[in-house]
Amino acid sequence: MGNALVDSGRDSRPAIYCQALRKQYRSRSGTVDALKGLDLEVGRGECFGLLGPNGAGKTTAIEILEGLLEADSGEVEILGMRWGQNDDELRQRLGISLQETRFAERLSVYETLVLFRSFYRSGKDPAEVMAVVGLGEKARSWVGKLSGGQRQRLAVACALVGDPELLFLDEPTTGLDPQSRRQLWEIIRDFKEQGRTILLTTHYMDEAERLCDRVAVVDYGKVIALGSPGALIAALGGDHVVEFAVADGGAVPPEELAALPAVRGVRVDSAGAALTVTETHVAMPALLELLRARGLEPARLTTRHASLEDVFVNLTGRHLRDEEVSPS
Amino acid sequence: MKRYHPLKELSLARLREFFREPEAVFWTYGFPLLLAVGLGIAFRTRPVERIYVDIEQHALAQEVKSVLERSPEIAVEVHSPRACRDRLRLGKTALVVVPGQSYAFLYDPARPESVLARAKADDLLQRAAGRRDAVATEDRHLTEPGSRYIDFLIPGLVGMNLMGSGMWGVGFVIVDMRVRKLLKRYIATPMKRTHFLWSIIGGRLVFMIPELIVILGAGALLFGVPIRGSLQAVFLLSLAGAVSFSGIGLLAASRAQRIETVSGLMNAIMLPMWLLSGIFFAPERFPDFMQPLVQALPLTHLNYALRAVILEGAGLLSQSWRLLVLAAWGGVSFVLALRWFRWN
Numbered sequence: 001m002g003n004a005l006v007d008s009g010r011d012s013r014p015a016i017y018c019q020a021l022r023k024q025y026r027s028r029s030g031t032v033d034a035l036k037g038l039d040l041e042v043g044r045g046e047c048f049g050l051l052g053p054n055g056a057g058k059t060t061a062i063e064i065l066e067g068l069l070e071a072d073s074g075e076v077e078i079l080g081m082r083w084g085q086n087d088d089e090l091r092q093r094l095g096i097s098l099q100e101t102r103f104a105e106r107l108s109v110y111e112t113l114v115l116f117r118s119f120y121r122s123g124k125d126p127a128e129v130m131a132v133v134g135l136g137e138k139a140r141s142w143v144g145k146l147s148g149g150q151r152q153r154l155a156v157a158c159a160l161v162g163d164p165e166l167l168f169l170d171e172p173t174t175g176l177d178p179q180s181r182r183q184l185w186e187i188i189r190d191f192k193e194q195g196r197t198i199l200l201t202t203h204y205m206d207e208a209e210r211l212c213d214r215v216a217v218v219d220y221g222k223v224i225a226l227g228s229p230g231a232l233i234a235a236l237g238g239d240h241v242v243e244f245a246v247a248d249g250g251a252v253p254p255e256e257l258a259a260l261p262a263v264r265g266v267r268v269d270s271a272g273a274a275l276t277v278t279e280t281h282v283a284m285p286a287l288l289e290l291l292r293a294r295g296l297e298p299a300r301l302t303t304r305h306a307s308l309e310d311v312f313v314n315l316t317g318r319h320l321r322d323e324e325v326s327p328s
Numbered sequence: 329m330k331r332y333h334p335l336k337e338l339s340l341a342r343l344r345e346f347f348r349e350p351e352a353v354f355w356t357y358g359f360p361l362l363l364a365v366g367l368g369i370a371f372r373t374r375p376v377e378r379i380y381v382d383i384e385q386h387a388l389a390q391e392v393k394s395v396l397e398r399s400p401e402i403a404v405e406v407h408s409p410r411a412c413r414d415r416l417r418l419g420k421t422a423l424v425v426v427p428g429q430s431y432a433f434l435y436d437p438a439r440p441e442s443v444l445a446r447a448k449a450d451d452l453l454q455r456a457a458g459r460r461d462a463v464a465t466e467d468r469h470l471t472e473p474g475s476r477y478i479d480f481l482i483p484g485l486v487g488m489n490l491m492g493s494g495m496w497g498v499g500f501v502i503v504d505m506r507v508r509k510l511l512k513r514y515i516a517t518p519m520k521r522t523h524f525l526w527s528i529i530g531g532r533l534v535f536m537i538p539e540l541i542v543i544l545g546a547g548a549l550l551f552g553v554p555i556r557g558s559l560q561a562v563f564l565l566s567l568a569g570a571v572s573f574s575g576i577g578l579l580a581a582s583r584a585q586r587i588e589t590v591s592g593l594m595n596a597i598m599l600p601m602w603l604l605s606g607i608f609f610a611p612e613r614f615p616d617f618m619q620p621l622v623q624a625l626p627l628t629h630l631n632y633a634l635r636a637v638i639l640e641g642a643g644l645l646s647q648s649w650r651l652l653v654l655a656a657w658g659g660v661s662f663v664l665a666l667r668w669f670r671w672n
Contacts, residue, residue: 068516068672091518098516102508106348107341115341118332119517142348162517 010080015166015197016042016065021074023060023221034060035071036221042199042214047192049212050201051308053318057221058201059099062170065199066096079166092121095164097155099171105144109135109154112143113161120162133157133187149180156187167191169200173207185211205308217312224315232311237264238276241306242283245272247299252290260286267313276306334519338527346497346535356497356535357542360489364482364543367608368551371477378403379445380421382412388427395456396425396449425449479554482547483634484607489539490566491601491627494573495594497532499581503590506581512672521671529574536570537563544638556641564644565637568651569630572658576626578665585670601627626657 021038024031034057042048050058063069065076067083067090076083081090103112113126130136133153138146146154152172159167169188173181188211192198202208208215209229217225217232225232233239246252257266257275262283265276277283280303291298313319346352381396383389383406393404407415412424416434423445424434431453435442505511514524540563547553555562580597584590604611604618605627614622622628629650636642644651 066516068512088518091516094516096513096516098509098513101510101513103510103513104341104345106345111341111344114332115337116517118334118337119514119519121518158513 011044013077013080014041015044015046015079016040016048016199017075017077018061018065019075021061021064021076022072023057023064023069024072033221035064035074038074038218038221038223040065040216040223042197044197045192045195046213047188047198047200047211049208049215050199050218051203051205051208051215051312052201052218053203053312056218058203058218059170060221061218062168062199062201066094066168067091092162093165095159095162095167097159097167097169097172099174101155103143103151103154103158106142108140108142109146110139112154113157116158117161123162124160126161129157129161132160132190134183147180149176149183152176152180152184153187156184160187160191164196166197166199169198171201171203173202173204181207205312208308215308217308217315219312219316225311229308232308233306236276236306236310236314238262238278239306240277240280240283240303241310242275242277242280242287242301242303243272244287244301245299246291246296248297250294250296252294252296256290257287260290262286265314272300274310276310335523335526338519338523339530342501342527342531343534346531356489356493357538360485360539360543361546364485364546365550367481368478368547371481379441379448380405380423381445381449382407382415382421382424384409384412384424384426386427392425392427392431392453395452398456399448399452402445402448402452423449425453476551478547478551479639480610480635481608482543482551482553483638484631486540486543486566486638487569487605487627487631487634488602488607489543490536490569490630491573491598493535493539494532494570495577495580495598497535498528498574498577499584499590499594500587501528502578502581503584503587506585506670506672507587509672515671525578525666529571529578532574533567533570536566540566553638555638557637557643561637561642561644562634565630565633565647565651568654568658569626569634572626572630572654572661575658575661575665579661579668582665582668583670601625604628606631626654629653 018038018040021035022033023035024033026032036057038057038061040048040061050061052058060069064071065078067078067087078090079093083090107115109130110126113129117123117126127136127139130139133156135150135153135157138150143151143154156169156172159169167188172188173184176184185207188198188200192211198211200211212229214226214228215232216223227235251268252273254266254268254273257263257268257273260275260283262277262279263275264278267274267276275283275287284303288298309319379402381402381404383392383396383404385406385408386392389406393406396402396404405421409426412421413434415421416424416436422435422439422442426432426434431450433446433449435446437443502511505514515521544553544555544562548555576597577594580593581590584593600621601607604614604622605625607627611619611622611628611631633642633647633650636647637644
């Protein structure tokens with residue numbers, strides 16, 4: 001009670017604050033810059049996503065914030081505290097799920113959760129957490145017998161059992177089937193509804209769009225775009241994307257496409273063209289008319305809502321999922 | 329609300345993991361038992377071996393043969409000189425006697441059974457020629473419990489097992505957790521690192537008790553190997569050995585990032601001790617120039633002390649020098665391991 005003033009000072013600070021984070025790795029072929037001056041600020045109660053392709057530096061960033069890795073330079077403040085000064089206090093209040101942890105195969109789900117619960121001064125009843133993540137029926141099963149999705153939910157359960165204020169999730173759904181992903185999204189939403197803070201990394205833009213209040217798009221160790229998914233998409237100039245390709249290798253000059261009504265952006269690559277449009281029903285007839293006039297047959301024609309993927313491609317000229325491999 | 333104590337939960341987890349892994353249980357308890365039984369049978373007290381002696385064809389051959397056959401251990405055959413040499417070369421006989429005015433013995437002095445045969449044959453021939461023994465001698469055969477090979481072996485196996493399971497039970501377990509990123513996951517919680525290390529070492533000490541019971545029990549029940557010292561002394565000595573080797577195992581595991589690395593490292597540490605530290609035969613058999621190395625190894629001292637307590641009934645105090653050597657190895661290893669330990 002004596003340090004109520006200090007605490008209220010801390011509580012008014014952002015959940016996560018970092019500035020100018022730099023980290024280099026030495027490898028056989030020289031040094032690799034994993035982070036090149038990363039700045040972030042995540043407010044309390046926010047669900048914040050670090051979005052980027054594999055190798056962008058997301059895991060390096062989150063592990064520095066988790067106090068598991070030391071930055072070469074830069075400042076970090078978590079819940080108003082610093083690593084190296086308040087470690088135990090911080091650890092009591094954080095929940096962490098690493099990218100890949102293989103828990104002891106011959107312990108049951110319940111035994112694993114009790115073990116993790118025992119590390120915290122206060123926390124949740126392991127049985128209750130098991131129910132929250134939908135592993136109640138697996139209480140007595142050995143971890144070695146769980147499916148990939150169940151193991152991932154166990155990993156999140158181990159992060160929740162200390163009743164954390166701030167949850168770090170590194171690639172929580174990578175490699176999972178759609179149903180398992182949705183189950184995890186539900187768990188994350190539940191946590192957020194209690195007013196707690198979440199930082200997650202992902203290279204699935206649909207995941208970031210569905211879960212996150214704000215995202216930072218990370219590429220080559222820097223934040224290249226920051227904002228709510230809606231705002232980032234809106235900045236493209238249109239909500240919809242029309243993608244098409246023409247048969248027999250024909251092509252339409254980009255200038256002509258850009259001149260069509262309601263078209264706000266044009267991207268042409270080897271697979272075809274993508275138009276960012278404000279109103280599909282205006283752009284589409286004009287596009288078809290243009291193709292007919294040039295005697296071209298559309299081989300593929302789709303429309304969809306613009307996504308964070310388009311934001312990323314627009315910023316970097318590359319696709320997020322170019323290297324869709326499970327991270328090592 | 330239920331209270332959970334981290335040290336208790338970590339230790340429980342350790343015990344569960346171990347006893348739920350049949351391979352670990354076999355290598356810790358089953359393997360030394362099989363080894364003890366196998367070696368015990370191989371080296372059990374056997375009927376007297378036959379000594380094979382050939383005599384070259386000669387007028388006196390039959391006479392010599394009857395002299396040598398007075399000893400029931402000796403099997404005598406008479407062959408041509410050439411056949412005798414062939415049989416000697418092929419190991420079918422240990423000694424060739426060439427009769428005449430004096431006797432000649434043909435044999436390879438590097439073959440122990442040949443040396444034995446020569447001594448026996450010489451003795452029999454000299455007596456037959458009228459030699460009188462200058463002093464009376466008497467044979468007392470030592471086959472009572474406590475002085476056979478199996479009695480020597482069992483404390484050695486206890487020592488070997490304390491070393492092996494101490495190193496593997498700590499080193500392997502820790503590197504496995506590091507590979508699984510479980511160590512990293514643990515330090516992402518408020519877990520106290522000392523609790524974790526105590527649970528690993530504590531687990532090791534608990535697993536040691538059935539080990540002792542299995543090996544010493546098998547020795548006592550199957551071969552009648554005595555335990556002359558107090559059980560308390562045996563237990564405390566084993567505890568010292570287990571702690572010491574846990575420390576060395578922890579050191580081997582302190583930085584290794586792969587199972588292969590730690591396995592190689594631990595085998596390299598254990599190999600000299602398997603050979604030199606007196607598990608299967610007395611370390612004094614090694615030449616003098618190797619003794620400084622032999623005497624520097626912790627297992628050498630553990631084995632000496634185990635034999636003194638188990639076979640001679642020595643007290644722990646008389647072994648304090650050996651305990652000190654074990655403590656030094658364990659202590660230095662712990663300190664270095666904690667300094668170098670890599671959690672992630």
